[in-house]
Amino acid sequence: MNENREFFYRRLHSLLGVLPIGIFLIQHLVINHFAAYGSDSFNKAAGFMHDLPFRFVLEWVVIYIPILYHAILGVYIVLTGKNNARRYGYFRNLMFLLQRVTGIVTLIFIAWHVYQTRIITIFTQETIDFDFMEAILTQPFFFWFYLIGVISTTFHFANGLWSFLVTWGITVSPRSQRIATYATLLVFLGVTYLGIRSLLAIGMGV
Amino acid sequence: MEATKQETVTLIVTRQNDPSSAPYEETFEVPYRENMNVISALMEIRRNPVNAEGKDSTPIYWDMNCLEEVCGACSMVINGEPRQSCAALIDKLEQPIRLEPMSTFPIVRDLAVDRSQMFDSLKKVKAWVPIDGTYDLGPGPRMPEKKRQWAYELSKCMTCGVCLEACPNVNDKSDFIGPAPISQVRLFNSHPTGAMNKGERLEALMGEGGIGSCGNSQNCVQVCPKGIPLTTSIAEMNRATNIQSFKNFFGSDTNY
Numbered sequence: 001m002n003e004n005r006e007f008f009y010r011r012l013h014s015l016l017g018v019l020p021i022g023i024f025l026i027q028h029l030v031i032n033h034f035a036a037y038g039s040d041s042f043n044k045a046a047g048f049m050h051d052l053p054f055r056f057v058l059e060w061v062v063i064y065i066p067i068l069y070h071a072i073l074g075v076y077i078v079l080t081g082k083n084n085a086r087r088y089g090y091f092r093n094l095m096f097l098l099q100r101v102t103g104i105v106t107l108i109f110i111a112w113h114v115y116q117t118r119i120i121t122i123f124t125q126e127t128i129d130f131d132f133m134e135a136i137l138t139q140p141f142f143f144w145f146y147l148i149g150v151i152s153t154t155f156h157f158a159n160g161l162w163s164f165l166v167t168w169g170i171t172v173s174p175r176s177q178r179i180a181t182y183a184t185l186l187v188f189l190g191v192t193y194l195g196i197r198s199l200l201a202i203g204m205g206v
Numbered sequence: 207m208e209a210t211k212q213e214t215v216t217l218i219v220t221r222q223n224d225p226s227s228a229p230y231e232e233t234f235e236v237p238y239r240e241n242m243n244v245i246s247a248l249m250e251i252r253r254n255p256v257n258a259e260g261k262d263s264t265p266i267y268w269d270m271n272c273l274e275e276v277c278g279a280c281s282m283v284i285n286g287e288p289r290q291s292c293a294a295l296i297d298k299l300e301q302p303i304r305l306e307p308m309s310t311f312p313i314v315r316d317l318a319v320d321r322s323q324m325f326d327s328l329k330k331v332k333a334w335v336p337i338d339g340t341y342d343l344g345p346g347p348r349m350p351e352k353k354r355q356w357a358y359e360l361s362k363c364m365t366c367g368v369c370l371e372a373c374p375n376v377n378d379k380s381d382f383i384g385p386a387p388i389s390q391v392r393l394f395n396s397h398p399t400g401a402m403n404k405g406e407r408l409e410a411l412m413g414e415g416g417i418g419s420c421g422n423s424q425n426c427v428q429v430c431p432k433g434i435p436l437t438t439s440i441a442e443m444n445r446a447t448n449i450q451s452f453k454n455f456f457g458s459d460t461n462y
Contacts, residue, residue, distance in 0.1 A: 004409075004451065010418035011448070081421060082377040087286055088425045096374060096423035163422045169445020172438060 109149030137203030278366030
C-alpha cells in the first residue's frame with residue numbers, strides 16, 4: 001500500500017465525505033428540524049443527542065477527525081487545481097469550480113460554527129439549546145452567515161455525492177451519471193430544505 | 207461573390223523565442239485563399255515573414271505531421287479552443303484568429319510544445335501488449351467483432367494533448383497524468399492478450415499522479431477531437447482500480 005499512498009488518501013477523502021460526514025450532516029439537519037415544532041421539541045431532540053453514551057468518542061470519531069482529514073486534503077486539492085471555467089464553461093466544470101468554492105466556504109463556516117457552539121461554550125459554561133441558537137440567529141449578520149454556510153455545505157455534500165458515485169465506479173455510463181445529477185439535485189433540495197426550515201424557525205420564529 | 211470575400215486573414219499569434227523567454231503577441235495579415243486552414247495560413251507567414259505593421263519578422267515555429275487529424279502533433283489553442291490546426295478551417299473561424307500554444311505543456315518555441323510527458327505516461331501505465339520473447343507464442347485469443355469495433359474508438363487517441371490542456375487538474379502544481387493514458391489502460395486491459403497484464407497497468411494508475419487525482423470536471427470528454435468517451439473510461443478505471451486495491455489489501459492472490 002505504500003506506493004499507492006496518494007490513491008489511498010484520495011479514496012479515503014471521497015469515502016469520508018459521505019460516510020460518516022454526509023450521514024452526520026443529514027442527521028444534524030434532521031435534529032435541527034425539530035425547531036420547526038417548537039423550542040421544547042428542539043431541546044428534547046438536541047438533548048437526546050447530547051446525552052448519548054460515549055459522546056466524546058462519537059464526536060471525535062464520527063465528526064471531528066473525518067472532517068479535519070477531509071478539510072486538510074480538500075484544501076490541498078483546491079490548491080493543486082487550476083480552475084478554467086471561464087474558458088471551458090461546461091456544466092460539470094462549473095460544478096467542479098463550485099465544489100471547490102463551497103468547500104472553502106464550508107470550511108470557514110464549520111470552523112466558526114464549532115468555535116461558537118463547542119469551543120467558546122467550554123469557557124462560558126452556557127447550555128447549547130434553542131435559546132442559545134436563537135440569540136445567535138436573531139442577529140441579521142449571523143442569520144445570513146448561517147444561511148450561506150448551510151447552503152454551501154448542502155451543495156458541497158450533494159455535488160460531492162455525485163463525484164463519489166463516479167470515483168467509486170458506481171455510475172460509469174454517461175446516462176447513469178446524468179441521472180445521478182438529477183438525483184443529487186433532489187438530495188440538495190431536500191437537505192437544504194431541512195437546513196433553511198430550521199434556521200427560519202430559530203432565527204425568524206416562523 | 208468573390209468580391210465580397212475577405213481578402214486577408216488576420217492572425218494574432220502568441221510567440222516565444224525559447225522555452226525560458228517571455229511570450230509576446232504578434233499580428234500577421236495573410237492573403238486569403240479558398241479552403242485555407244490554420245496550417246496553410248502559418249505556411250503563408252513562413253513564406254513571407256512580415257508582420258501586420260510591415261516589419262520583418264521570423265517564421266512562426268509549429269509542429270505538424272499528418273495534416274489529417276490523426277497524428278495529434280499540430281494541436282494548439284485556436285480562438286481559445288485547443289484543437290488541431292490542420293482541421294481548423296479559416297472560413298469557419300472568427301477573425302482575428304488567435305493562436306496560442308497549449309499552456310499545460312512546456313513550450314519549445316512559438317506554437318510548438320513538448321508533449322513528452324504524455325509519452326512518459328504511456329510508458330508508466332504500460333500502454334502496449336507485451337509479446338516479445340525468445341520464441342513464437344503462437345496466435346493470441348480472438349476478439350469478438352463487436353468488441354473490436356468498440357475498442358477501435360478508444361484506439362483513436364492520438365496523444366494530441368487537448369484533453370490535458372482542458373483538464374483543470376493537469377498543471378504545474380500537480381503530477382496528474384491526465385485522461386488520455388487512463389483511457390489507454392482501459393483499451394489495453396480489454397484486449398484479450400493485453401488483459402494478461404491488466405494488474406500491472408492498474409497498479410500504475412494507482413501510483414503517483416494516477417487516477418486518484420481526477421476531479422471529475424469532465425472537460426476532457428467535451429474537447430476530445432476524436433470523441434473518445436474519456437469520462438466513461440475514467441469511471442470504469444475507477445471501478446477497476448478500486449477492485450484491484452481491495453484485492454491487494456484484503457489478500458486475494460489473484461491480483462496480477
